[in-house]
Amino acid sequence: MPQDKKLKFEGKETLKPPAGAHSEAPTTPEPYIVGDRLKTAVNLTIALRRPLLLEGDPGCGKTCLAKAVAFELGLPFFRWNVESTTKARDGQYIYDALGRLHDVQLLKGDRETRRDPSNPEAYCDMGALGKAFEIQDRTSVVLIDEIDKAELDFPNDLLTVLDKPWTFQIKESGRSVSAHKEHIPIIFITSNKEKGNLPDAFLRRCLYHYVEFPKDEGVLKNIIKRHYQFEKETLPEVALQDASIAKFLTVRNEGGLIKKPGTSEFLDWLKALHTFGEKPYDPNKLKDKDESKQLPYRELLLKTQQDWRKFEPAT
C-alpha cells in the first residue's frame, strides 16, 4: 500500500494539536473516548482508505469521531452536511454561473468586478470532497454527515468519486481534480437508517462500525471526566456523578423508554443537575427509592409523550 504508513490513530488524551498540524486541521480538541474496536476500525480505514460507515443510536458520538481523528493526527478536516436536497456533485464543487454572468454585465458597464469572468475557475466553489482532493501534500479527513437524509440515488452517485482513481472533472472549466495517490482522503460517513438501508453496492465499498451506547459505568465516568477536562469546568462531586450515572442507566435500561437518550443527553442532564439550580442537586434524592419514579429535569432526557408520561411527578 502506498498510503502514509505513519498515520495511526491512538485515541490520545491530548489537548494540544500535534506539531506541524495543517492549517485546516481542527484547532479545538474533541473530547472522545475510543474503544479498542472502534480504534481498529479507524486504523483499518486509514490503512485501506475505504470509507468508514458509522451507524448507531443518535447522540452516541458518530459525528465527533472524524473531528477527533483529524485533530489527533493534525490533518485538514472538511465536513459535508447532507441535506434532503443535496446532490452528489455538491460535495465536489458548486458552480456560480449566475455570478459570472453578472460580472460580465458589470465589466461591460465598465465597473469593477471582484472576480475575473474570463477565468471560469474563479466561479467554482469547492465542496468538502473537492477541497480534500486538492490538498496534494497531506492526507485530509472528510466527514459526510447523515448520508441517509439525501435522495435515494445519492449514495450511488457518490460511489464513482469515492473509489479509484479518486478523481472528478469540473465540467465548466474542463479541469479534472485528482487526489494525490499517496494522500487519498480518509472518509467517515454517518447514517441513522432513516430511510431504510443503503444500497448494497455502496455498502460493499465501506467498512462498517456500529457505535453503541457505553454499557458500563466506568466508561461513562471516563466520558464525564474527559468532557469537563476539555471544557475546563469543575467536575461535579463524585457522589453526584455516581448517583446520576446509576439513575440514568436505570431509566435508560429499565424504564421501558421508546426513545432512549444517548451520551450527549446524559452530559446535558448532568450539567443541569450540577449547575442549573442554585446548589448542585442532592445525590441522595436521586438514590431515594420512594422517588424512583421521579426524574429531575426530565425535559433533557425524555423526548416522546409516552416516555414523558411515565415520569410524571405525583401531584
Added chain:
Amino acid sequence: MTQFDASELITQLFLRLRRRGFKLGLDELQLALQAVEAGFAIDDKSLLEMVEILWCHTRSHQGQIRLTWEELKKSQQEQLRQLEKDLETSEPETRFQEPERNRQGSTDIIESLQTLIDSPPKSDVASLPVQAPFEPMEREDMLDLQSYFPVSRRSMVYGWRALRRWVTDGAKDLLDVPATVQMVTDQGYYLEPVYQRRRRNAARLIIFIDQNGSMMPFHRFTRDLVETASAESFLLPENVQVFYFHNIPVEGVYRDVYLTDPIPLLEALVGCDSDTSVLIVSDAGAARGYRRQERIQETTRFLRRLRQRTTLIAWLNPMSQRRWMGSSAEILAYLVPMYAMDRLGFGDAIAALRGLAGVGTVEL
C-alpha cells in the same frame, strides 16, 4: 498450531461465508488480505474483529460471521485431531524419513501437520482433509430464518419511481441558468432571465388490495406498498387512491384497512380514465390452493369493468408463480398480467402499469 496463518484462515472463512449467502466478492477478499499485510490480524481475536469491520454491513451479519468463525475453528481442530490419530496408528516408517524424531513430542507432529495443511494449493482450499464436524442436531440456516422479504421497501420505492408521466404545465418560475447564459451570449446583452415551467407527475394510480383471510401474512407488504406509493414515489398524493376488499371486489370496496368504510365500486372508479393505472394485490386463492368457479366469474366481471376504463392493469400475487397452479390464480393469470411479488415481478408489474406489457392478456 505453532504459527498463525491469517491469510489462510481468511480465505477459508471467505469461502464459508459465501456458501452461507454473504454477498462477498474477490474485491472484499483482497481487501482483507491487504489488511493482513498491513499487520491488522495478529491473532484470532484481532482477525475476527477485522473481518467483522470489513465484511459486515449490519449487526446481524456480525453475529453470523462469529458463528461461521466458530464452525471453522471447530472443524479445523477436528481435522487436526483426526490427522494426529491417523499418524499415531499408522506405521511411522512408511510416512516419515526420521521416525525417531516424530515420536519425540506432539509439537513436531503438529509442525508436520501444519505443513500438511498448508501444502494444498490455494485454489483448492475448500477441500482440505475432510471430515464433517460432528453436529448433535441439524444446523439452523440463519439466513432463511431472519425474515421473509420478497420485495424490500427500497426496491418498492425504486419501482414506483418509474411510474411517471411528466407534464410541464406548472407555474413558470424555475430559473433556467444554462438557457439564460446561452441567451445572453446569443444576444450580446442581458434582457431577462429564462424561466421554465414546473413539471408535475400526471400519472394516476388506483390500488385494490385484498385484505384479511389468506392475505393476512402479507399485510406487512401491502402496507409497505401503500406507504411507498403514496409517500415515497413521484406520484402526487392526490393521484393515489387505495381501496380494500375481501376475497373479491364485487359491488363494493372499502376505503380503510379494517373494511368498515364501504364505497360502491362504480363510485371508486369515477376518476379512473385511460391514463389511470390500476394495481390489484391479491393471492387469488393461490395461498390456500382454492379454485372456485363463482369467484373466478366475479373477478372476471370486475376486471371487465376495469377494462372499460383503462388498459393499464396489473395484478401482484404475493405467492410465487409455482403455487398458482391449480388455483384460481392460474386461470386469472390468462385474463390479466399477473406477477409474483418478488423484485423482478414487481418491476414487471410497474412496467405493465405504464402500458409496456401485454403478455398474458386476452380480450375479455
